[in-house]
Amino acid sequence: MKKRRFTRFLSLMIEDDAYDKVKRITDDCEISISEWLRELVYKELESVLVETETVVEDSKLDQGMKENEKEFDLNELVKDCEKEEQLDDT
Secondary structure, eight states: OOOSSSSOOOOOOOOOHHHHHHHHHHHHHHHHHHHHHHHHHHHHHHHHHHTTTTTOOOOHHHHHHHHHHHHHHHHHHHHHHHHHHHHHHH
């Protein structure tokens, strides 16, 4: 039986302008908004953990961050999308 990987729902309200920007980035990079937001959350959690020198005791969270790092690097995707946009503009 297949196990669900993501089991917690997270919702947020943002302004239309911010949503439009996120939608454009994710469309250009051909990834889902959820995937993009998960990567942001994982990176922020990792940053906070490094800054406070806290060890993650929840091995599932730790494993999830490692697996997502292998899938894609958000910064690299954004850079690639920006390069493609610049090429399209010329």
